[in-house]
Amino acid sequence: YVGLECNENRMHEYGTASTADFKGRGGRALEYSKFVIDEFIPFLKKEFKVSSDKNDWVYCGMSLGGLSAFDIAYRHSNLFNKIGVFSGSFWWRKKAYVKKDIADRSRILLDVIKNGKSAPHLKFWFQTGTEDEQADRNNNGVIDSIDDTLDVIKELRAKGYSYPGDIKYVEIKDGRHDLPTWEKIFPEFVEWAFGKPRV
Structure with a gap:
């Protein structure tokens, strides 16, 4: 496993490459x-002695890093087999939210998926927590973090990915937008991504 540490520039460096x-x-x-x-992957x-087989390559991230991981791996699916997103910042949008925008198509990642090339081999892991946040911009009784993630899954399904099957979704009761929540679920993600550890 290799990690890229973020710094004070993360709000500028993370996001979607298109806009x-x-x-x-x-x-x-x-x-x-x-x-x-x-640069980094080469x-x-x-x-290091790493596999050159894309089937062994998984990209994951948390929060805004999760949005970035999804965007990079989806656009470069020739290099990756699986994508993991923990409490992803899928609210990232082209314009401010307005209540009359029922479909809420201003979320950038929805267009990235819709307009991008489908890569049938890709598999996706999404995790949210019921306490990720309190915001509920459309007042439907579901927090935005969960709504946004479910809408990403819906867009992937429209692209031809199966749920369940190609897509795994884990919603953690009382899970928060924090490292302790992600640490608890991370072993399950690793097993999903790479299989059970060899003894």
Whole structure:
């Protein structure tokens, strides 16, 4: 397992490579994506004994890092087999939310999926927690973190991915938007991604 540590620039470097959000956040996401694909992965392959088989490559992230991980791996599906997102920041949007926008199509990742090429081999893991946040912008009684994730899953299904099957969704009762919640579920994710550990 290899981790990329974020710093104070994460609001500019994470996001979707195609466009920044309506507040200009994520303006360097394309640069970050190029760094991961063109520099970091080749460095790993050169300096360490890692598999060259894309079936062994999984990209995951938490929160805004989860949005970024999804965007990078989905756009570069020739390099990855599975994508994991923990409490993903799928609210990332082109314009501010307005109540009359029932479909809420301003969320950027929905267009990334809709307009992107389908890669049938990809598998997806999504985790949310019922206490990820309190916001419920459409007042439907479901917090936005869960709504946004379910809408991403719906978009993937429209693209031809199966749920369950290609998509795994885990909703943790009382789970929060924090490391302790993600740490508890991470072993389950690793087993999903790589199989049971060899003894």
